[in-house]
Amino acid sequence: MKRRTIMIFPQFDNISVIDEIREKYDPLANHVRPHITLVFTFESNLTSIELKEHLEKVLTRTRPFGLTMGDIIKIDNPLGMYLFLVLKEGIEDIKKLSSKLYTGILEPYKPEWLNDKTFLPHMTIGNSTSRDDLDKAFKNVSVIKESFTTIVNKVSVEIIDENEDSIIDVEVNLSND
Numbered sequence: 001m002k003r004r005t006i007m008i009f010p011q012f013d014n015i016s017v018i019d020e021i022r023e024k025y026d027p028l029a030n031h032v033r034p035h036i037t038l039v040f041t042f043e044s045n046l047t048s049i050e051l052k053e054h055l056e057k058v059l060t061r062t063r064p065f066g067l068t069m070g071d072i073i074k075i076d077n078p079l080g081m082y083l084f085l086v087l088k089e090g091i092e093d094i095k096k097l098s099s100k101l102y103t104g105i106l107e108p109y110k111p112e113w114l115n116d117k118t119f120l121p122h123m124t125i126g127n128s129t130s131r132d133d134l135d136k137a138f139k140n141v142s143v144i145k146e147s148f149t150t151i152v153n154k155v156s157v158e159i160i161d162e163n164e165d166s167i168i169d170v171e172v173n174l175s176n177d
Helices: 015-025 048-058 091-101 104-109 131-141
Strands: 002-008 036-044 065-077 080-089 122-128 148-152 154-160 166-173
Touching (some): 015 122, 048 091, 065 091, 065 131
Antiparallel strands (some): 002 036, 065 148, 154 166
């Protein structure tokens, strides 16, 4: 069984700002590039070919789209304590992408808690196990007022190895036709 996640890796001109924050506050910073998750981590025996065919099929008429991120929020819920960089533009596009991907062979892997109301497209830039640490990190990053803009033109499937490292397994370009 392989552990995989399906995501986009936004290409921001000012990505170094995000990298610096993640270096301080995200334990996965050295394992996976900054990303927005479309299909949350799942374990399966699906092959790379099956996944690529599924992505190509469901993304057939999906065109590249613009995306802007900017606000940093603090999340403290039963799933964990995080700093999220949230979307200002492109939220509906991300939700549609995720929804399309969670059909067919990936439908059984959709988390029960995930629906249109609960899905908050984001980039995790911090993860904490202590509320004090989370509050301090949030205070430190809340002064950052950068805006991050890009065009999304590719969806990636990663394999997560035993060291939590991200290995790109499949990539599918969004269509321009």
